[in-house]
Amino acid sequence: MAGSLSLTTTGKYFSSNGRDVMVSISSANVSSPIYLSAQIFIEEATFTFPMTCPGWHWIRLHFFTLSNNEFNLQNAKFTVTTDTLVLLREFNVKDNNNMNDWFFNEFLVNVTTERLSIKFSPVKGGPAFINAIEVVSAPDMLITDIGSTLFPVGPFNGLSTQSYQTMYRFNVGGPELTSQNDTLGPTWVIDEQYQAHKELGKNVSVSPTVIKYPEETGPIRTMEVEMGSANVASPNFNVTWNLNIDLVYQYLIRLHFCDIVSKSLNDLYFNVYINGKTAISGIDLSTLTGSLATAYYKDFVVNSSMVSSPFSIQIGPWTQGTGAIDALLNGLEVLKMNNSVGSLDGEFSVDGKLANGVNRGTVAAVGFAMMFGAFVGLGAMAVKWQKRPQGWENWNSFSSWLLPLHSGDSSFMNSKNSLGSRKSQFFSSTMGLGRYFSFAELTDATKNWDANAVIGVGGFGNVYYGELDDGTKVAVKRGNPQSEQGINEFQTEIQMLSKLRHRHLVSLIGYCDENTEMILVYKFMSNGPLRDHLYRKDLSPLSWKQRLEICIGAARGLHYLHTGAAQGIIHCDVKTTNILLDKLFIAKMADFGLSKDAPTSEQNHVSTAVKGSFGCLDPEYFRKKQLTDKSDVYSFGVVLLEVLCARPALNPALPREQVNNDGPSSEPGGVGNAMERKGMLEKIIDPHLAGAINPESMKKFAEAAEKCLADYSVDRPTMGDVLWNLEYALQLQEASLQGKVKDEKKASDPIVSPTLVVPVAASTPDNRPISLLEQVRNPAEVPVINEHSGTEMFAQYTTISGR
Structure with a gap:
């Protein structure tokens, strides 16, 4: 803390040239004794604070209009500045609707000098006054340098160079919080008066000891803060907060989340809207944090010239998912950002410079240049008109011959190759991006984005089935243009697929970036994702040979990613949903939105925020945030076990204590060691494979999966090694089948080759299904299986830190 001044301690900090x-006063209805006294200035006065260390500091100016015989403080008007920043300009308590009440204005400033001066300047001969000043150091991580913008969507750099004024700070669904609850000192007010329809939400609270705070968010909300939740009561409505803001400034919107309502992971998806625009689509907090009841926040920078007042924040359920129909918000902060001349109040800087001010000469020069450019443009169009081609009336697009550039040229890709009309046949061959599609073409192909044509849903957006004019069947992935996740994945996927071509990777046919659209067009995979063929009972089960061939195909695709490109690529989201099957059941790796370039020869890993799918995520990557190609290997090991057992990696229906990290699955050893126990595999394989697997083939397959799931990445094989083992397992299976056919021809009584006996389903006395981990560790206690169930789970993956 740099300083906290009441009027009895201002002497060594205060200087003034005037009186x-x-x-x-002795008493008043105020929250603190600091409001019972005030210092009044007739001339300019300055408070100077020595800074023990540079960085973020809260500045709080406390006001209460005390009655006195000489000055009417309700009429006081003054300006408050630092050396470089205007905090308040011609400030008057009447203008702030606080004439008869105490209040304070709070600012957040990045102080880089040895001293901080706060200057009070009376206006028009009137007095200035102050009851108390706080200058409190704040954690460096309170504001990072990078945020996200809305309208348009994109990154915002330079947050650490800005100064801020707190406009709103809500403890959503909870009581008012003061410095007694928050060690940083901010006050969190009750949000009810700002809710548009209180009946649409309900308040939920839990004990503060339940909340987990990641290292990067710990100082921001302390353990004493009781988290609240606004819970949507109806799927047809959004919970809304309306706020009044000054439309001249930009604002930093910080949304605080903590899932204290879900009973299982990956069950709650919801949307967040800022001023009616989608800010976050289908957010799943458990995927972002890795667990339940874990604090998380998201920052957005909003250019208020693109919005209106009242300014709205809304949360609502994500109706395209299968989880709980609900939404939540725990806290909300709205911080005003300084303008271009360093002012948080008014258009003038400390030295009187006008924001965005230009002289008349500059205005005249700019106007002349614009007029000249307009004449040149009109002249060019006139010449073009005189040289118009014959039959131009029959062209599909007037602009296709009259104007030199297609609108896509100014869109996301900003490429001269992004030319096209409604029936575009232009190709971006130099960039490897394939064909450019117009939005109208894809609208026709998907029958106006028919909801019945949706064949997949993800964080990026929806995937539609479509047919082009030439009859080509395509999968059209349409991103959400307001989603930060969407634009990042769109950029990553188009960059990755533009430089990758392989039989076992999905084929990118083309793209569309018209206006704000982000659309990728792929060759349609008629047999869909591998996951459907493992768990959907309306599809014929895959044979063991088919499963081996699919795993081999996927392994070849991953092996190419790791070694085939100039710089290796890490997929980062290997799972059965992202392995697609064509009409011949040839496997193709898909969804490269989270992919990363592999480390160079000088690096051992890529340091990055953890992203991926819970259940398939490498626990070493989760712990250390260090990504290598062995993270893909681990995820592929999970896929191999799913293929063998036909059970999902996670079962959210299990009790909460088994889903979180405090379950028995965090013990060392895991499946890897337990697989070696005699007889275990026979008890967990897919019942549809009973009698059809050669024991040696299964053993080799299981060895490959076991090695992939090693605790440490250095102990895992490369994808090339995994591929070799799988191909060997296929050879053993084929040799066994050939030998069986020969034996049947030679003998009158056929000799059956060694097979596996699949016992009946495991359950506990309370009829709860036994998890795979329990079966692995206690094989003697597991009864046999009599019915295939796609809802079983690999309990060793319910915790991210163990297997």
């Missing part, structure tokens, strides 16, 4: 007056 100052001390006033006080």
Whole structure:
């Protein structure tokens, strides 16, 4: 803390060239004794604070209009500045609707000098006054340098160079919080008066000891803060908060989340809207944090010239998912950002410079240049008109011959190759991006984005089935243009697929970036994702040979990613949903939105925020945030076990204590060691494979999966090694089948080759299904299986830190 001044301690910090007056009263209806006294200035006065260390500091100016015989403080008007920043300009308590009440204005400033000066300047001969000043150091991580913008969507750099004024800070669904609850000192007010329809939400609270705070968010909300939740009561409505803001400034919107309502992971998806625009689509907090009841926040920078007042924040359920129909918000902060001349109040800087001010000469020059450019443009169009081609009336697009550039040229890709009309046949061959599609073409192909044509849903957006004019069947992935996740994945996927071509990777046919659209067009995979063929009972089960061939195909695709490109690529989201099957059941790796370039020869890993799918995520990557190609290997090991057992990696229906990290699955050893126990595999394989697997083939397959799931990445094989083992397992299976056919021809009584006996389903006395981990560790206690169930789970993956 740099300083906290009441009027009895201002002497060594205070300087003034004129008269100052001390006033006080004995009692009043105020929250603190600091409001019972005030210092009044007739001339300019300055408070100077020595800074022990540079960085973020809260500045709080406390005001209460004390009655006195000499000055009417309700009429006081003054300006408050630092050396470089205008905090308040011609400030008057009447203008802030606080005439008869105490209040304070709070600012957040990045101080880089050895001293901080706060200057009070009376306006028009009137007095200035102050009851108390706080200058409190704040954690460096309170504001990072990078945020996200809305309208348009994109990154915002330079947050650490800005100064801020707190406009709103809500403890959503909870009581008012003061410095007694938050060690940083901010006050969190009740949000009810700002809710548009209180009946649409309900308040939920839990004990503060339940909440987990990641290292990067710990100092921001302390353990004493009781988290609240606004819970949507109806799927047809959004919970809305309406706020009044000054439309001249930009604002930093910080949304605080903590899932204290879900009973299982990956069950709650919801949307967040800022001023009616989608800010976050289908957010799943458990995927972002890795667990339940874990604090998380998201920052957005909003250019208020693109919005209106009242300014709205809304949360609502994500109706395209299968989880709980609900939404939540725990806290909300709205911080005003300084303008271009360093002012948080008014258009003028400390030295009187006008924001965005230009002289008349500059205006005249700009106007002349614009007029000249307009004449040149009109002249060019006139020449073009005189040279118009014959039959131009029959062209599909007037602009296709009259204007030199297609609108896509100014869109996301900003490429001269992004030319096209409604029936575009232009190709971006130099960039490897394939064909450019117009939005109208894809609208026709998907029958106006028919909801019945949706064949997949993800964080990026929806995937539609479509047919082009030439009859080509395509999968059209349409991103959400307001989603930060969407634009990042669109950029990553188009960059990755533009430089990758392989039989076992999905084929990118083309793209569309018209206006704000982000659309990728792929060759349609008629047999869909591998996951459907493992768990959907309306599809014929895959044979063991088919499963081996699919795993081999996927392994070849991953092996190419790791070694085939100039710089290796890490997929980062290997799972059965992202392995697609064509009409011949040839496997193709898909969804490269989270992919990363592999480390160079000088690096051992890529340091990055953890992203991926819970259940398939490498626990070493989760712990250390260090990504390598062995993270893909681990995820592929999970896929191999799913293929063998036909059970999902996670079962959210299990009790909460088994889903979180405090379950028995965090013990060392895991499946890897337990697989070696005799007889275990026979008890967990897919019942549809009973009698059809050669024991040696299964053993080799299981060895490959076991090695992939090693605790440490250095102990895992490369994808090339995994591929070799799988191909060997296929050879053993084929040799066994050939030998069986020969034996049947030679003998009158066929000799059956060694097979596996699949016992009946495991359950506990309370009829709860036994998890795979329990079966692995206690094989003697597991009864046999009599019915295939796609809802079983690999309990060793319910915790991210163990297997």
